[in-house]
Amino acid sequence: xxxxxxxxxxxxxxxxxxxxxxxxxxxxxxxxxxxxxxxxxxxxxxxxxxxxxxxxxxxxxxxxxxxxxxxxxxxxxxxxxxxxxxxxxxxxxxxxxxxxxxxxxxxxxxxxxxxxxxxxxxxxxxxxxxxxxxxxxxxxxxxxxxxxxxxxxxxxxxxxxxxxxxxxxxxxxxxxxxxxxxxxxxxxxxxxxxxxxxxxxxxxxxxxxxxxxxxxxxxxxxxxxxxxxxxxxxxxxxxxxxxxxxxxxxxxxxxxxxxxxxxxxxxxxxxxxxxxxxxxxxxxxxxxxxxxxxxxxxxxxxxxxxxxxxxxxxxxxxxxxxxxxxxxxxxxxxxxxxxxxxxxxxxxxxxxxxxxxxxxxxxxxxxxxxxxxxxxxxxxxxxxxxxxxxxxxxxxxxxxxxxxxxxxxxxxxxxxxxxxxxxxxxxxxxxxxxxxxxxxxxxxxxxxxxxxxxxxxxxxxxxxxxxx
Amino acid sequence: xxxxxxxxxxxxxxxxxxxxxxxxxxxxxxxxxxxxxxxxxxxxxxxxxxxxxxxxxxxxxxxxxxxxxxxxxxxxxxxxxxxxxxxxxxxxxxxxx
Numbered sequence: 001x002x003x004x005x006x007x008x009x010x011x012x013x014x015x016x017x018x019x020x021x022x023x024x025x026x027x028x029x030x031x032x033x034x035x036x037x038x039x040x041x042x043x044x045x046x047x048x049x050x051x052x053x054x055x056x057x058x059x060x061x062x063x064x065x066x067x068x069x070x071x072x073x074x075x076x077x078x079x080x081x082x083x084x085x086x087x088x089x090x091x092x093x094x095x096x097x098x099x100x101x102x103x104x105x106x107x108x109x110x111x112x113x114x115x116x117x118x119x120x121x122x123x124x125x126x127x128x129x130x131x132x133x134x135x136x137x138x139x140x141x142x143x144x145x146x147x148x149x150x151x152x153x154x155x156x157x158x159x160x161x162x163x164x165x166x167x168x169x170x171x172x173x174x175x176x177x178x179x180x181x182x183x184x185x186x187x188x189x190x191x192x193x194x195x196x197x198x199x200x201x202x203x204x205x206x207x208x209x210x211x212x213x214x215x216x217x218x219x220x221x222x223x224x225x226x227x228x229x230x231x232x233x234x235x236x237x238x239x240x241x242x243x244x245x246x247x248x249x250x251x252x253x254x255x256x257x258x259x260x261x262x263x264x265x266x267x268x269x270x271x272x273x274x275x276x277x278x279x280x281x282x283x284x285x286x287x288x289x290x291x292x293x294x295x296x297x298x299x300x301x302x303x304x305x306x307x308x309x310x311x312x313x314x315x316x317x318x319x320x321x322x323x324x325x326x327x328x329x330x331x332x333x334x335x336x337x338x339x340x341x342x343x344x345x346x347x348x349x350x351x352x353x354x355x356x357x358x359x360x361x362x363x364x365x366x367x368x369x370x371x372x373x374x375x376x377x378x379x380x381x382x383x384x385x386x387x388x389x390x391x392x393x394x395x396x397x398x399x400x401x402x403x404x405x406x407x408x409x410x411x412x413x414x415x416x417x418x419x420x421x422x423x424x425x426x427x428x429x430x431x432x433x434x435x436x437x438x439x440x441x442x443x444x445x446x447x448x449x450x451x452x453x454x455x456x457x458x459x460x461x462x463x464x465x466x467x468x
Numbered sequence: 469x470x471x472x473x474x475x476x477x478x479x480x481x482x483x484x485x486x487x488x489x490x491x492x493x494x495x496x497x498x499x500x501x502x503x504x505x506x507x508x509x510x511x512x513x514x515x516x517x518x519x520x521x522x523x524x525x526x527x528x529x530x531x532x533x534x535x536x537x538x539x540x541x542x543x544x545x546x547x548x549x550x551x552x553x554x555x556x557x558x559x560x561x562x563x564x565x
Contacts, residue, residue, distance in 0.1 A: 002487055066562055073561060115525060138525045148499035157542040164506070169525035172504045173482065176496055178489050182482055182503070190527070269493040322554060329555030330562060370542035378545030389550050404550045406557070 005184050013298060016187040016194035018111055021299040029433060030445035031300055033307075037243075041204035041302075044247055047103055048208055054134045056102045057208050059090040061216040061360070066330040071350045074409040081226070081353035083346050086213055086362045089335055093130035093166065094123065094366025096209055100197065100236065101127035103205035108193035109135045115192035119183040119297065121145065121156045122280045123365055128195050129166035139168035140192065142183045146174050147273050154379050155279050155338070158370030175273045180297055196298050197236055203302040206240020207247060213360050214248035224250035225360040226353065229342035232257030232312065233285035235293055235303035241362055242308035254310040258345040259286035260338075261314040261414060262398045274383050275399035277317050277376045281341040286312075287416075291424035292432065306421060306450045313413035315344040316396040318404040321373045322411065323347060337373055339365030347411045377402070422450045426460040430468055470519075470536045474509045477538040478521055478531030505529050506538055 005012075014020065024036040042050065051057040064083045072080035091098035101118075105128065108116050115138030118128040125141035132139035141163045145156045152172075160170045171186070173179055187194050196202060210228070217225050228245060230238045242255045260282040265272040267284040276282070290309070293301040320337055323344040328334045343361045350359055369375060377387050386401045393412055395403035405411055429446065438446075438461060446457045470476055483501040507521030507529060519533045 002483060002489070069565075070558060070561060140523075140525045140527075146502070146504075148496075148502075150502075152541070154542040154545075157540065161540050161542070164524065167524055169523040169527065170506065174499070174502045176488065176492065176501050178483055178501050181489075182501075190525075266493050268491075268496055270495040270499055321551065325551045325554045326558055330558050369540075369544050372544055373551055374548050375543065375545035377548045377551070387548070387550055404554075406553070408558070 002178070002181055005181055005188070008188070009184060010299070012184050012188050013194060016192065017196065017199055017298060018193070019199065024300065026445065027439060027441055029429060029438065029442040033304065033448070036300065037200050037204065037302060041200035042103060044207055044211060047204055050106045051099060051102045051205070051208060054102050054131055055092050056098045057091070057212065059212070060087045061085070061213065061220070062087055064331050067326065067347065068350065070330070070408050071347055072355070075351040078355055079351055079353065080355050081350040081357040081359045083350055084217070084225070084358060084360045085343065085364060086209070086360060087333070088209070088363040089339070089366045093126040093162070095127065095339065096206065096237065096363045097122070097124040097127035098130065099205040099209055100124060100202040101131040101195065101205070103201040104128070104193070104195040104199065105131035105135050105137060107201050108195065109137055111193070113137070113191070113193035115139060115190060116195040117142065117183060117186055117190065117192045118195040119179055120197065122159060124197060125159055125168070126162035126166060129163045129168035132168065133166050138192070140171060140186055140190070141168050142171045142179055142186065143173065144175055144179050145172040148174055148270050151274055153274055153279055154370035154375050158368060175268065175270045177268055183297070194297070196296070197234055198296040198298050198301045198303055200302045203236050203240045206236060207244035209362060210241035210244020211248045212244070213241070213362055214245050214250040214253070217358065217360060221358065223358070224253050226357040227254045227256055227349065228360045228362055229256050229258055229346050229349070230362055231281040231339065231341040232259050232305060233281050233289070235289045235301070235305035237363070238305040238308055239303045255308050256311045256313060256345065256349070257286065257305060257309045258313055258315060258342040259283045260320060260341050261316050261396070265399050272399055275385055277380050277402065278320070278338050281338045283314060287421070287424070290421050292428035304449060306425060307448065308451070309418055312416045312418055312421065313345050314416055315341060315413055316392045316403070317398070318392040318396060318402045319411050320344045321377065321402070322392070322405045324373050326408070333364070334367055336365035336367040336371045337376060339363050344411060345413050347408055348413045422452060423460060425450055426464045430461070430464050436465055470509050470513050470515070470533060472509055472512050474536055475506065475538070476509045476519070476521060476533055477504055477506050477535040478519060478529065479504050479534045480531040504534070505531065509533070
């Protein structure tokens with residue numbers, strides 16, 4: 001049964017996504033990414049129209065004056081950049097994921113599909129369910145929810161509730177990557193559209209976010225932001241936002257990816273599953289998806305973070321809970337913890353930057369039962385994780401210790417060198433494609449895909465192949 | 469006893485442990501892939517019986533009846549002592565000026 005469905009994967013996905021990916025293949029490793037984005041998806045103007053119809057986007061950009069003031073208390077004289085926040089929780093289902101869902105659901109409706117299916121334990125489920133409700137399509141969301149003792153991750157239980165509230169059928173599974181097997185079975189059974197997170201639709205939908213950040217800042221301060229911080233998981237948020245910034249002409253703006261550090265926890269482990277207090281925006285997705293984007297449910301991933309990342313930093317769970325608490329207490333904004341991952345990095349990075357520079361944190365998400373720091377930390381304690389005040393970097397141990405800082409001064413970032421991500425990219429390519437020789441066309445593609453030179457690609461491949 | 473038309477939860481095994489993907493960590497490999505779905509019950513039934521439901525997307529799904537009017541079990545949690553002093557201390561710093 002499992003093998004049968006997996007064998008028919010290509011055929012099922014092709015019908016369910018309606019994109020003929022073979023059109024974009026060039027040779028071997030190489031495919032035409034820009035052609036795929038241009039031909040398969042929609043233009044920025046079309047997407048703005050699609051999103052306007054369903055109340056998505058045009059979210060407020062607010063200056064976090066109190067947090068900036070607090071950061072400056074701990075910054076050298078003349079340092080302490082201004083921090084702005086794009087309040088994406090103002091979208092209909094409460095997160096930037098509405099942008100991704102809006103385009104997929106619009107496209108599904110236009111192409112005559114009767115319903116949409118999304119495999120996601122995150123905010124994307126509620127986003128697809130909400131957009132499907134607006135456009136009159138049926139919706140099924142498949143979630144990884146429980147461990148083998150039927151203990152559910154509170155954040156995911158909440159997202160399941162939200163999907164149901166928007167009228168979607170919610171399929172709740174125990175831990176395991178076979179979630180994709182069951183999703184394929186459902187796509188095959190129903191004939192619904194596959195609202196995968198990684199199609200050109202899902203990524204193009206986020207371009208409006210980067211575009212709005214650039215234009216709102218230009219209008220308000222007469223200049224583009226110096227740095228935009230993006231929570232990084234599967235790569236879509238980084239890719240779409242960076243592309244949108246470029247479409248607005250903000251070519252000098254640096255794009256920094258931020259993930260919660262959950263290194264050491266296995267993403268498919270039944271035991272580790274409920275010892276994470278963050279179910280997205282963490283290194284379990286951030287690192288593997290940056291180093292081999294095509295590990296997804298569609299033949300080619302439209303989310304390709306290495307093309308756009310200028311810097312990649314990690315923050316700890318305790319730091320994000322601190323920041324979430326601070327945002328509520330001094331800025332009066334109660335927002336979900338995972339959505340504050342990049343805000344956490346902003347508190348640390350603003351200290352390195354000049355006072356007249358501008359950091360934009362490009363998302364927030366809704367919060368509530370299951371998602372609040374109180375809900376997540378109560379659960380963590382129940383699962384045997386030690387929650388304490390302390391040095392959030394030194395004492396942090398994913399799955400064992402969450403150390404919550406007591407002062408903004410203790411909030412810091414862990415650098416994850418882009419060069420290290422690139423090296424892993426080449427290792428993955430050699431492992432997956434299993435060959436020693438790469439054509440000039442393939443190497444040109446890899447240089448674009450990793451944002452390096454042709455010579456760098458040659459050198460990196462040589463290094464990997466020597467050890468292979 | 470659940471009545472026809474009641475909102476219920478059903479459970480089923482999607483893959484037995486031995487049928488699962490070969491690329492799994494040891495702990496996950498030992499347990500089956502399980503599934504829960506909510507829907508409207510097709511016929512009167514008792515807990516533990518095999519039943520059929522109509523889901524919110526309109527699908528007919530079979531499974532073991534495990535709960536009637538299934539409760540959302542997540543909540544807001546308890547106040548967290550390790551977080552409670554953050555607000556007051558930040559406010560004190562802001563008030564210094």
